[in-house]
Amino acid sequence: MAESVQVGGGVGRDEKPKSDEPTRRDFLYLATAAVGAFGVASVAWPLIDQMNPAADVLALSTIEVDLSQIEVGQRVTVSWRGNPVFIDHRTPEQIEEARAVDVAELRDPQTDAERVIEPEWLVVVGICTHLGCVPLGQRPSDDRGAFGGWFCPCHGSHYDTSGRARRGPAPLNLAVPDYEFLEPTLIRIG
Amino acid sequence: MSSPIFKSPVVRWIDHRLPIFSFMDHELNEYPTPKNLSYWWNFGSLAGMVLVIMIITGIVLAMHYTAHVDHAFESVERIMRDVNYGWLIRYIHMNGASMFFIVVYIHTFRGLYYGSYKAPRELLWILGVVILLLMMATAFMGYVLPWGQMSFWGATVITNLFSAIPLVGESIVTWLWGGFSVANPTLNRFYALHYLLPFVIVGVVVLHLVALHRFGSNNPLGIDTKGPQDTIPFHPYYTVKDMFGMAVFLIVFAGFVFFAPNYLGHPDNYIPANPLVTPAHIVPEWYFLPFYAILRAIPDKLGGVLAMFGAIFVLFLLPWLDRSPVRSSRFRPIYKWFFWVLVADCVLLTWAGAKPPEGIYVVLARLGTAYYFAHFLLLLPLLSIFETPRPRPTSISQPVLRGGGVPAGARAKPMEKA
Numbered sequence: 001m002a003e004s005v006q007v008g009g010g011v012g013r014d015e016k017p018k019s020d021e022p023t024r025r026d027f028l029y030l031a032t033a034a035v036g037a038f039g040v041a042s043v044a045w046p047l048i049d050q051m052n053p054a055a056d057v058l059a060l061s062t063i064e065v066d067l068s069q070i071e072v073g074q075r076v077t078v079s080w081r082g083n084p085v086f087i088d089h090r091t092p093e094q095i096e097e098a099r100a101v102d103v104a105e106l107r108d109p110q111t112d113a114e115r116v117i118e119p120e121w122l123v124v125v126g127i128c129t130h131l132g133c134v135p136l137g138q139r140p141s142d143d144r145g146a147f148g149g150w151f152c153p154c155h156g157s158h159y160d161t162s163g164r165a166r167r168g169p170a171p172l173n174l175a176v177p178d179y180e181f182l183e184p185t186l187i188r189i190g
Numbered sequence: 191m192s193s194p195i196f197k198s199p200v201v202r203w204i205d206h207r208l209p210i211f212s213f214m215d216h217e218l219n220e221y222p223t224p225k226n227l228s229y230w231w232n233f234g235s236l237a238g239m240v241l242v243i244m245i246i247t248g249i250v251l252a253m254h255y256t257a258h259v260d261h262a263f264e265s266v267e268r269i270m271r272d273v274n275y276g277w278l279i280r281y282i283h284m285n286g287a288s289m290f291f292i293v294v295y296i297h298t299f300r301g302l303y304y305g306s307y308k309a310p311r312e313l314l315w316i317l318g319v320v321i322l323l324l325m326m327a328t329a330f331m332g333y334v335l336p337w338g339q340m341s342f343w344g345a346t347v348i349t350n351l352f353s354a355i356p357l358v359g360e361s362i363v364t365w366l367w368g369g370f371s372v373a374n375p376t377l378n379r380f381y382a383l384h385y386l387l388p389f390v391i392v393g394v395v396v397l398h399l400v401a402l403h404r405f406g407s408n409n410p411l412g413i414d415t416k417g418p419q420d421t422i423p424f425h426p427y428y429t430v431k432d433m434f435g436m437a438v439f440l441i442v443f444a445g446f447v448f449f450a451p452n453y454l455g456h457p458d459n460y461i462p463a464n465p466l467v468t469p470a471h472i473v474p475e476w477y478f479l480p481f482y483a484i485l486r487a488i489p490d491k492l493g494g495v496l497a498m499f500g501a502i503f504v505l506f507l508l509p510w511l512d513r514s515p516v517r518s519s520r521f522r523p524i525y526k527w528f529f530w531v532l533v534a535d536c537v538l539l540t541w542a543g544a545k546p547p548e549g550i551y552v553v554l555a556r557l558g559t560a561y562y563f564a565h566f567l568l569l570l571p572l573l574s575i576f577e578t579p580r581p582r583p584t585s586i587s588q589p590v591l592r593g594g595g596v597p598a599g600a601r602a603k604p605m606e607k608a
Contacts, residue, residue: 045273046278047279049275050279052274054254054276055271055273056273
């Protein structure tokens, strides 16, 4: 080691060290590479992060919805982060239908109670969990599928009155967004 | 020059079919480079690095910019305030333009001092002037994009230069604008061209490098390399030297970006464009000031425009205006001084270009303009005849080692580079 230090301390000819022990030159290479890697990473990060949602986009990521104008049995679509959110003011029959399902038979087992805060209000993201189409069922004239909820026209997925996947290729239930009741008829989504 | 032997069989397999590794080894690794290059030879690689930085940050900015007169200004402000690290990326791009010009101007003056434009490097030089022209067009159109007051009135003034052309001038300007004033069609086409031209520059840079590698770099002595004893391999000697220069340069660059990002710009460009009001004092970015001074020095519209463009075009003729067979100013006792007078003249023109066009400034700009052209059109041809150059060494190694020297790679302390 002492010898290789002498060699390394000179003008730095590329002499092979006699043993396998690391030399000062190895240390310098590694230190330089580490500093260089750190520099590249710190330059790369801003260039990557700029493609993430910007501050003005994030500022739009919560919305408040007034529910007082929605009649029983009426379904309303609102836009949240550019996506449709289905708000369903469910009838007692629809709630009953959703509760009557045997959870063990579901492909994505969830009770109706786990999917709502207030039973008469179902709030789900209106995007089919198969490949992202918007299912039909918001208008009374729409095909609501075999389970009275929603039906996706793209590849034939059926959802029930709790927004759960029941038939067709959809693997998961319609997602429930984060939301809370600010007042009995006012919710904030996001 | 023989094909290198690569250890990896995969590399060998590819290289046999697509000799990309041989090419890189030949041009970047064993490429024989004069062993006496000074730090003035760093500026070519620096310019290449800035070009890459500008293209990367520019593509990123294009992801957020909106090329429409109603949205351009706001979209730039959104980049500054809302986009993650948008302020950093825009400040790099904005100051990068200035850094690009300072590096390229130093690179150009290096060529002037050491006669790098002389045979057999005339085309190399001409390609360099083409790059400079493309850079100017790109920088000008980029400056228009934020659609501030300086953007708008800069675009108006520069496009109006073409109205000086007799007969068809007005039609050309209308064609450039796509209307009867600088407006949305103008902004859209400038954006398209601002995105295109950097890649054209990359293409010309490749030609510049092909021409460079034909005969290799010039050097501070301005004499040809006579053999292996005068050269060292590009890697590691100049890769490491270039990287060191890049590190130092990036410190300066970062100093501007982080501590004085708007120092080189104009506050007026943070006022949205108003087609009805011209700012009281309108000047271009600093890198155009000498040409702006020349434009204003000539009291005739067409004459001013011709002089301004002539100031660049005279550089195309340089290899034939300077007939002296000696390249480096080290051996040209008179030219050496006139070189520095030319540098001072360009500084004077830069300064005069920033001042209002009145009184003593006009007089100085005219003197500066006259001298600028006299340097190229009068002094250089005359010096070629009357100047007696000093004797040059017979080889690069001779003044250092006496008697020709030995192959540099074989033995040796690294030579002092200058």
